[in-house]
Amino acid sequence: MNPAEWFSEISDELWPGQCFSLKVKSVLHEERSKYQDIKIVQSESHGVVLILDGIIQCTERDEFAYQEQISFLPLCCHPNPQKVLIVGGGDGGVAREVAKHPSVTEVHQVEIDERVVELSKQYLPFMACGFDSPKLRLTIGDGFEYMKQHEGVFDVIITDSSDPIGPAESLFRESYFELAKRALRPNGVICSQGGSFWLDPAHVRSTLDYCRKHFPRVAYGLAAVPSYPTGQIGFFIASLNPETKFAEPCRTFDEKEIDRLGLRYYTTDVHRAAFTLPRFAAKALYE
């Protein structure tokens, strides 16, 4: 293995002792933005890959799994989601999915790093097409400030962030859940990237516990995403409606509708299964 030809995702803090690598055909772009290192490569097996601060954010080959689950899990846990806020998600993938949901009328997105947006439009058009939706209003700015200025506005808030070390750290703290709660309408639902319980169940548990202080109903849902460490990622989902049953979606789609919406991962059955955790994880997170 010639290291020059491979991108290796090493993090001694997040996943010590293990590493996923992708063979690189060519480096399409590299820069240091105001917030982070941005690298975009053409891989041999996974299409175009977006890498922030040395961590793979998405690959053309399997990004749909993540984008569909982080969007449709919370949207379908709400009986009538109309106004949606996306925090982060600068590649456009979550906007692409949220805009598909039939009841959604307005998608507000606030992304801190405009260079991620610009470069995604240039190199990841299959995701950045999300910015073309007439439902979308994009703001470049700080998600915390944006939520402070929008109290009681949104039905669903989706936080598509990087991992809890670096610019996204604050999104895994209690103050985030407090602010998100205030920005919601009654019976609102939130969903955030939640790491992997295979790596650090104690960290997942402590974030869930923050969330529990502000929301009567809280759960952890899953997506299989092969290019992420452990091949799985979870989402914190919380609802202000104490009657919410996360594993029984309010809105269901039959297979024809799933295909018409262009969904490749999410189905109503996938939704139901996403909240079933292996025994050790259920114990670590819920007991």
Add this chain to the structure above:
Amino acid sequence: MNPAEWFSEISDELWPGQCFSLKVKSVLHEERSKYQDIKIVQSESHGVVLILDGIIQCTERDEFAYQEQISFLPLCCHPNPQKVLIVGGGDGGVAREVAKHPSVTEVHQVEIDERVVELSKQYLPFMACGFDSPKLRLTIGDGFEYMKQHEGVFDVIITDSSDPIGPAESLFRESYFELAKRALRPNGVICSQGGSFWLDPAHVRSTLDYCRKHFPRVAYGLAAVPSYPTGQIGFFIASLNPETKFAEPCRTFDEKEIDRLGLRYYTTDVHRAAFTLPRFAAKALYE
């Protein structure tokens, strides 16, 4: 990344362009047996790791996910599994799980490479403890020959093989399913390692199609195993009973029983969820 300190799992045939690596503390053993290269390492993050022909077979950290699913999915799809055959599984992990099932009285295992058994007893006692069960009868030999000599004997046959290139290749062909069918009692169930549809859905589909020629009911179930390529692995499960509903187990366990059996991954809900595939995979495998 100093390549000398890492074990990198490269396969241009099975997963070109991608690679998972584990940091190695020490190499515990290395040899060429009659059938394959055997390497056992102490990793920094995943405990002891068994590697055959350069492919990770199991790590101490997450092997339970694989062993429990490949064992309990088929066992719980049978109303009363008593006699079980394990083909392969030389590390002892599947035997360890199968012997836990309350109705199982006899576990017959046939492994081709006795060096894997011997080295697992020495270096992977947490799995090789499976060989200590009084229910177990271990034979060193060829699984095909063994099945030919045992017609109509087993309630469940579990094939815990390496990937479909190398010594296990024949286990992914039609002749395997034909032989397995003959070795079963009426209403018997089989389960085999089935690769990952994220890598090669066409190969998974063609093996499922072989299986369909001999069994009236066939499905593909999942386990999340972070140290395998794509972080997921699937299993071909087939039943001679046309009434079998794989996602609705005949035998259920409550949480107390799960804990008493020492299961860390499998639960009755995990069983039900294991057969739900992402839309693209369901299309590739079933439509």
